[in-house]
Amino acid sequence: MTEQAVPEHLTKTRNGEPVTLLEAVSEALFEEMTRDESVFLLGEDIGVYGGAFKVTRGFLEHFGAARVIDTPIAEGGFTGAAAGAAHAGLRPVVEIQFMDFISPAYDVITNYIATSLYRGAGPMPLVIRGPVGGGNRGGPFHSQNVEMAFFHTPGLKIVYPSTAYDAKGLLKAAIRDDNPVLFEEHKGLYRAPALREVLPDEDYIVPLGVARTVREGDALTIVTYGAMVHKSVEAAERMEKEDGVSVEIIDLRTLLPMDDDAIVESVKKTGRLLIVHEDTRTGGIAGEIAMRVSESAFEWLDAPMLRVTAIDAPVPYSGSLEDYFLPQTDDIVEAARYLAGY
Amino acid sequence: MTEQAVPEHLTKTRNGEPVTLLEAVSEALFEEMTRDESVFLLGEDIGVYGGAFKVTRGFLEHFGAARVIDTPIAEGGFTGAAAGAAHAGLRPVVEIQFMDFISPAYDVITNYIATSLYRGAGPMPLVIRGPVGGGNRGGPFHSQNVEMAFFHTPGLKIVYPSTAYDAKGLLKAAIRDDNPVLFEEHKGLYRAPALREVLPDEDYIVPLGVARTVREGDALTIVTYGAMVHKSVEAAERMEKEDGVSVEIIDLRTLLPMDDDAIVESVKKTGRLLIVHEDTRTGGIAGEIAMRVSESAFEWLDAPMLRVTAIDAPVPYSGSLEDYFLPQTDDIVEAARYLAGY
Amino acid sequence: SLPPEAGDAPRHAAGLPKSVLPFAGSGPSPEQPATPHPAPDFDADEALELYRLLRLTRAAESRLAVLADEGLVRMAPRRAPLREAGPVGSAFAIRRATDGTGDVFAPTFRAAGALHLFGVGIEDFFRDHLAHRVGPARESGSELHRIDWQTGLLAPVVPMGLLVEVVGGWALGVRMRGEERVGVVCDSAGATSTGAWHEGLVFAAARKSPLVLVVEAPSSVERTDKQTRLTSFSEKAPGYGLGTEEADGGDVLAVVAAVRRASERARAGEGVQMVEVRYGDDDPVERLRTRILDAAAATESEVDALEADVVSRCAEGLARARSAGPPEAPETLEGVYVESERVARRIWVGPRSQKVV
Amino acid sequence: SLPPEAGDAPRHAAGLPKSVLPFAGSGPSPEQPATPHPAPDFDADEALELYRLLRLTRAAESRLAVLADEGLVRMAPRRAPLREAGPVGSAFAIRRATDGTGDVFAPTFRAAGALHLFGVGIEDFFRDHLAHRVGPARESGSELHRIDWQTGLLAPVVPMGLLVEVVGGWALGVRMRGEERVGVVCDSAGATSTGAWHEGLVFAAARKSPLVLVVEAPSSVERTDKQTRLTSFSEKAPGYGLGTEEADGGDVLAVVAAVRRASERARAGEGVQMVEVRYGDDDPVERLRTRILDAAAATESEVDALEADVVSRCAEGLARARSAGPPEAPETLEGVYVESERVARRIWVGPRSQKVV
């Protein structure tokens, strides 16, 4: 590694300045690439252009073209190649320009990458990361959440951070993990001013598979992740003020493997469960959560487990339709009030 | 259409002879192609070779090469082409040689085919069918169940028959449906002697979206589909005999859209729900069922909703491992006893 | 369904009827060319029509850029400049009809003029981008989702390459029905890297489907390098057994001629054709203007008037589109399934799930 | 990890050490060729080794067919006959080592002899197919899942084309690490239709990765027709900017030579190479036998003895494999995640989910 200076825009944490979630992702990548020469990046327009969202701005100049690889538009090809590079002892991090475009890589991810260890090909230290989520008027092909395309695939891990701190710590943990990890970054959180925070100026990680209790409460449990964490907090604050009811919120952070204990312990305390996810409804992750709670804490349930989700449709392009399509704070308040009063 | 004679092996129903599930599928295809000139077939080795499982044996000779198309090994390419042909007013039926190989078509199915109507491209009368399921020592790439790769995609329908009667009637309904339908045929049921039955010698369909009550009971409800219907029946019969307990079994038949009413009504009657699926556990369809029952019938539940499923792993090749991996009748009995005694 | 101005139209028209042309009746009269010059080596009527369409495309694109700056259009395609000739020339070259009997055209972006030929008026173009409701697209979204089987327009889904599969299949389908129609897909160079492009082409080539593939190739080798080590995409054609044409993307007349040759070969049953449109630094709009003037196909003031007309119609269309309202939510959410009711469920509590004990 | 008979081996050996060769010490002694004939135009040692491997492949395959008939092996690849030279010749041509420093080889099927070169003894070969436990493959399954990074063997996943992506990436990776190693993928003709093959190749070609692609092309145009209108797959190479070689699949020595040339070019940094192995009706085993005898590289009785030896070793290996038991379930189900415990959950009832009221 060259002893080149760290690019200015990546020194915020070092200077004690707050960073956005996007900057936290950039810092995580930069630090891991600096720490470990086997870490390298592949993706469309991540080099010369610095990435569609500029996550890797300055990386090409700093780390060179061998470690910051601009790829053709062939998500299957370069994700599969990353798997091969992982076999060769490297630790590739793939950027999918919009996670919607992970679908051409579905075959290699589910059939090859996820089964590598099981088939005897050895560990697969590979991270596939990229922007997800709606609310940006991106239409059906720039707004998808992709967790449920992969949640059913044994061998994968899936991470979906909601804060800058977690994004950095989880991404660093994902890069150091020897399993393949899908890492979803919500576009709406990338530059959200409210999420700016000063991060510890140290090499911290946030372990995969451990949920976070965002706020404690006793009236009901909301299990959620990603952008919905913040809408859930809004809803909880409103209920605190208007109804005098305290809502506990669990941010899953890692969807697979899921932190069952955190969920079950909370439900045992509150007796009521609301699951909130931005992704569409049928076949969403809410089902698995409900199933597990039923298996492990049925007797503690004092009300039906409910969910607030997007509508079962492609993501609409029109703003008015998209707002209607997505779960909103009002929906969460409505469902939570129903449960609290049950 | 030529007035050629029906091939001998496709006249069993006409002659009042029993057919296997596989033969029922063949008859459905044959009848629909005869009824409607716009129906045609695409797939690997379906023409000259008659298909890997011989489902389309004799079709090439009868209907000609324009309607029985041998394709290159390009599942995305020919599934996408089928979508285009549907736009042109045809009703294509795609065979995926083993449904495991649907993954290269994941992109076009989820992004194009499922969204066609919504994007204003019009209806999409397209059936994608093929063999699924384990128990055949096929290993990880010839044994998969693929419903959960697509269950989360609004716009698709998913059908998974368990009997010859249903296979024929559901496939005919699927071909006549104006939505894209994924049609899963379990290899282990294809030629199972126990499933031979005499079918009505008439043009019947089984409507999509309607479950079937396989047997009535009051102690608990088992919701299942595909090959697990038969293991569940075995379990129920054993419990009837050994425990004097009567188990109700619902065969979903169509997974998407799901027949919520049938499930909920049964659970309201029995108060206990066991979901059995051959597919792997985490993110399996059991979750969605549990969630819906929680939403609609929580107060009627007298016991936790449980599930019996395959283990979270790729499908093992070894027979001993595969038996261990798959849900077995003993597992169903064990879980059902637990619930009945709860 | 066509926009209202379409009216009745003859079947298999070689061009759209005048009533559907963007600015029928306006602009210079081609019957009166300036005379001292030699007769042009091109059809003057066609050249002027193409010039209008190129101008329209550019005018529309620059307004789209403004809307993007204003934050009103999020998914405005950011594309390299000077690329109007590919989609416009291709759209112009093929057989258009308004009753679902013509060729089918699937452009990518930068195609306002091409869309116009397939019945999308300039107001609709902007309404689509602004997501101000119009047309059949349920999600009312953007140029990207405009589909009209009557005029033969299949605007793209975003994941690149997929339309090669789909239009190839459509072409197979119409041929099975005995119709002599051709499908044309325009794709940027990057699409050639996708597995979808490959699989679509392999299958279409094996079936000899009447498909024309227009590959819009950038001139810069540097930009291409990350995708392929080739300098010409036509080198890919023999690997699929395709016929080929090449055309200079700075010369819309050349594009028209190349796509015409290719599409007639496809129509004649010669199988899939590839047209490589190679872009350089030439401005196709300026070049055609010069050519028209040099050949005295129109006078400078006639061309200026035509330009002014395009610009003002563009401005008017945009103004009307802006003032149109957004769609209403529940109504436009239908259409996920053919038979579906208007189900829009973000929360759900079973009607009898209330405490009963 | 190598099977026990492997022993210590030199790094970067051009061939496996004798101790790993299938029948070290057996068969004719190459030091004593029959003398009246002219010197052969090939290396006699190599030819005899190749002959053993071809014979072994055929013997193993025919036993596999019997096991399939008995219902003991379900996923026995049914393949066109006479295809031994592709995998065997390719495996033989490249640099093998036993300590993870050699080239990497990814065959499809019909490769018993090739697998042998990469450390899979004949007993293991049958144990894999019978799923009688052996080796590192967690699911203990079949030739298809045999992977050994020490010898450089990456036997395929079934979905065709994927290994082009993966081995291309492996090749990129080792080059990034400064190692002069080459990855070789053998694929049947059908794989060239897949998007995975295309995308893998596009990326590997753009990176100039040291990858050699062996395309095993059937001679029959009829069989190929549904996949492509080409008669030669090499026509695909220019579309990716690949170097090419062709070899007659009836002539294993030609395959070895072609793959050697291709792999050395790839090693030298010349980027991805394609070798088309074209099969005809020639039997590669008989042909090599004739050639060995004609050149007097061995006597007929020596060759007969070698054949008998192969057959009896094959029978012995199979007998041992048959008598080995199946794997034990819970133990072998681990390995879904690196850190996972042996979790095998078909039913689950939370420990405290029993009725508590």
Ligand SMILES: Cc1ncc(C[n+]2csc(CCOP(=O)(O)OP(=O)(O)O)c2C)c(N)n1
């Ligand atoms: C499968 C897929 N992956 C990624 C994208 C995102 N994307 C849209 S345009 C584009 C770049 C296109 O580059 P090129 O083909 O050169 O087009 P041009 O430069 O002419 O716009 C990318 C990566 C996509 N649309 N589809």
Ligand SMILES: Cc1ncc(C[n+]2csc(CCOP(=O)(O)OP(=O)(O)O)c2C)c(N)n1
């Ligand atoms: C993506 C994918 N689709 C389907 C299959 C199933 N399959 C296995 S072998 C085969 C035929 C292969 O034909 P070809 O490439 O000509 O090989 P050969 O005839 O030489 O065996 C097919 C369709 C597969 N393995 N992968």
Ligand SMILES: [Mg+2]
């Ligand atoms: Mg470009």
Ligand SMILES: [Mg+2]
């Ligand atoms: Mg073949």
